[in-house]
Amino acid sequence: MKYDALLARLWGQLKKLEQEVLQHDAALPPQSRKLLQDTERFNDELFLQHGAALYPCIAQIEKDIRALEKRLQLNLSAGTIVAACARINDRFSAVKRALGTTAIGVKAQAQAKDSARKRMASRQHQQHDNSGFAWIAASVMQNSHQLYDELNKHLNWARKIESKLGELETMLENCHGADKIKAQNEILLMHRRLGKCRQAISYIEDRIQAFERPYQSHNR
Template identity: 25%
Template sequence: MSVGLIKLEQQISRLKQQAVQFDAAKWFDKNRYMQAQPSLFDTRVFRTKSLKLSDYVDEISEAMTHLPPSEQRHAFAFAIERIGSQMEAVLKVLKSTPVWAKENKLNTPKKAKVYKKAVQKIMQSSHELYQELSQNHEFERRLQEMIDLRRLQMDKANGNEAAKLNAEILALHARLGRCRKAITATEQKIQEVEKSQNR
């Protein structure tokens, strides 16, 4: 496991401890507003339906243990992105408690910001780069579709229309070439980051 993922697991472990304290204090029972937190109870973020915050952190832990291999870039990127959204949703609930606010002022003034930055830093390689790669692949797919469509149109086009379509195809091929170069560059960045994490 890379250093980045180990650090991410450590952050989840801390989140679990905080969630257990949250549940012990019965914050959900005391504050109905928290029960309506859309990011926490949104089925697109969590499958869990519970009034125990630790159950949501358990879902995050389970997702970490079942991460797809990093070679499956799209699936891995999606899983990491989802874990990041889930952690932010849990953190948002924790931050809405007076205890969190009090600790934040007395002990570590920028605790929440530091936490978020840490998560972002850990996930940068396995989130932003994979997201960038995913976007580039989507551009590649769209450009190829546009080329294929114009080729079909050329079969039915007259001389002037065919010449215009041919020019568009050439321009799209140039864009496709740049897109594929970007894909290669991003893949190289990912390999470099993963090598540095595994050292």
Template identity: 60%
Template sequence: MNTQQLVSMLKQQLTQLERDALAHDQNLAPNHRQTLQQIERFNSQLFSQQGGLLSPCIAQLRQDIQKLEKQLSLKLGGQVIQLSCDRIQDRFIALKRALLTTNINLKAEAQRKASNRARYAKKQQQSAQDSGFGWIASNVMQNSHQLYAELNKHLNWAQKFEQKIEQMEANLEFCHSDDKIKLQNDILLMHRRLGKCKQAISYIEERIQLFERPRQGYPR
């Protein structure tokens, strides 16, 4: 094969590859483009390319072929020509592989994100159990509306406990000595309930902040 035939063959291959790359990019859904932006699909020395679109790589390959054509016309040394041919071949192979592996990359990324979500949920569940308020998390961690409803319920309970304590302490002053010990114990028990309720309020408020905070690296 002479040099003219070589260049002609490379241009024909590039034309076909360009059609494939354009078709690939047109069929790529916007959310898939966004997903592929997070994946390094090429060695940085092969292509300067970001995101899911592959057609921008065609222009770089075309420049390589034009450069090779010029080198051949100038009859540069065989080593220079070989280096250019090797680079073009590596880029052709890499681009063809990228065209074939888009779906594989998307599935792998989806599995990775699902695994991250599962680990995040497990971590949150363990955190809830360790805090002693797992019963809250299991019932209301599905969405922020449930969390706010649970927060409101505990705030109402805390208010009722405080009012009850205030009333009992007022009664204590006029209570018969025989009943004072029992009433004091009841007040102590009510304080304990109020304390647990306030702890639950703080815990739910933390869950709300975690739920509404943007989760970097995880999809919503």
């Protein structure tokens, strides 16, 4: 079968990723599990999964690879095969990124909850600054708040793009002629947008790590 090498590579990638995910999930602190227990780490078009543990994603990627095997056996159109491979690769990339950003996700959730509590407290109580130094705390934390807000914004954009990709890939299987070409072009455009969004997410995560590194070193 001419696609044996492709399938072997995908199964090898999945086996390696499974080991990394098992190590990740085993090392999760209870507090991280609690903070992310109701959080969807991915768009539901990409994975039906929520919480800190990532192992549920492995079974879903395995299901996709098996579906690809069947499509290859049926000699379906190249466009359908390309779309299926792109989806599998997107899932691999999403899990790999999630492996490295769990701590940041925990921090973002803690920050979001803290911000929500502060907004509620601000509405309930009209606090007066009688110390004269409240502006110092605000200026110190300003960059951190902005970075996490920006991270959450880009993560939401990425989920929306992934959702759109899922819709287009489903539509592609039922398209023909000019409609199929149009759908393929839209898929390529969405992949480019998703790539740029992920680059932005990586940049913001790097800035967060750079911002917090001095505080982490100081607290050791």
